[in-house]
Amino acid sequence: MRTVRAYERIVEQIEEAVESGSLHPGERLPSERELMAQFAVSRSTVREALRVLQARGLVRSRPGDPNGAEVLPFTPAALHKSMTTLARVDELSLGELVQFRMVLDASANLLAARLRTDEQLDEMDAAIGRMRAAVAVGYDEFSAADVAFHDAVARASRNKLIEICTDVVRSIVLGLISEKIAGAPDRQALMWRSIRHHEEVLAAVRAGDGPLAARLSRQTMYDYYVGYVPAGERPALRALLE
């Protein structure tokens, strides 16, 4: 036997309305008082439901707002959150994360090589330009430009799932080791080498050679991160380099 909690009914119903499109981002939910009348429950129950919906990133409520809670456009924030907890509680290793990035980025490049538009090529080119200019500025700007390049590739793959997962996993990896990279003694040399690698990848994408772009991108990421991965996990990464 399974009793459905009162707040769960509300969550499911509003969730359904949002996901089916009858409630669009930017629209407002009824106020808490209206909701309690509509569902014939108390205020606390309504609030518990709203907390869950908020945790799932579907709505946002602010004190003093004359309207009710706001329906939000989808963001991968909740996905990001649960993947971060996965990384922490299951002790997801850095090796696994980097390996996953290699898989995603290589696939994105493979697809981008065949599906990219000229505008997207320009974006990638501009990102590499930013990377080059950033070497003198500092690691943060360099990293931001690097992210912009990979984002452009991911968008060019025309696969939202790849795009979002790339974004999520990358930010987790960077959260784990960005300070180590920033503090590397030879970081300028690393940056220049990374730029050269990115140029090779872009050339392959421009030429439409998907397999080459995929192989180069795997190698690029391997070279960039292998120093931070424990030696015992490196063979698993090399297994992707064929």
Place this chain on the structure above:
Amino acid sequence: MRTVRAYERIVEQIEEAVESGSLHPGERLPSERELMAQFAVSRSTVREALRVLQARGLVRSRPGDPNGAEVLPFTPAALHKSMTTLARVDELSLGELVQFRMVLDASANLLAARLRTDEQLDEMDAAIGRMRAAVAVGYDEFSAADVAFHDAVARASRNKLIEICTDVVRSIVLGLISEKIAGAPDRQALMWRSIRHHEEVLAAVRAGDGPLAARLSRQTMYDYYVGYVPAGERPALRALLE
């Protein structure tokens, strides 16, 4: 300016305790009344915090339980939930989902070909045996055996992220089209062809030929699903077949 809600403090603190490992799965949280004393807040606030933690899959609370909420082992349920939401609100196309599965499964096979143990080979073999026996039984059993095969491959890749994402995306895809597959007029022929393809993949994994296993697995999945993907999206799938 950013005011931190009362319930957020509680969520963050308990979340931190769970993720850092000072609270293990199976252990109990203090009761709601103890928590309200401990954090000096009202019971409603405590409950809102517990609802959020429950939505994130970290704890579970049952009425009448003399102990407090139970700390749960990690499950990808929350991840599954947010990815399902993504699929619904962002109208993630079937093509994108299948494409993503092709990417993940191919990578899992590539890695499995190099890292698999003999026991894992036996598992895959047994799964194909189940598939063969299931043709006469029906689609549900066939699908379950098919899932078991792909799960064995994913485990053999030794990458939990690949394993979990494979599982999540697969269940979303199957949720979208399982009834169509089950009702296909020539489904027995499809099953036999799928079995033959799986045998080829397994042979490549057994031989340690990663690139071959990856290519075959992509082709297998393409053949199995392409009939359900709108014609306009098929070129993007074929882009993965080189």
Place this chain on the structure above:
DNA sequence: ATGCATTTGTTCGTATGTATC
């Protein structure tokens, strides 16, 4: 097997701070 104590699920009423008009 039966109560009993405890806990969660839910309700109601009230007070407070805040954003918008």
Place this chain on the structure above:
DNA sequence: AGATACATACGAACAAATGCA
């Protein structure tokens, strides 16, 4: 600046469910 409507938060209460003696 004031009025209004809203969310935030508190506290007391009752019902239902659970575990234990």
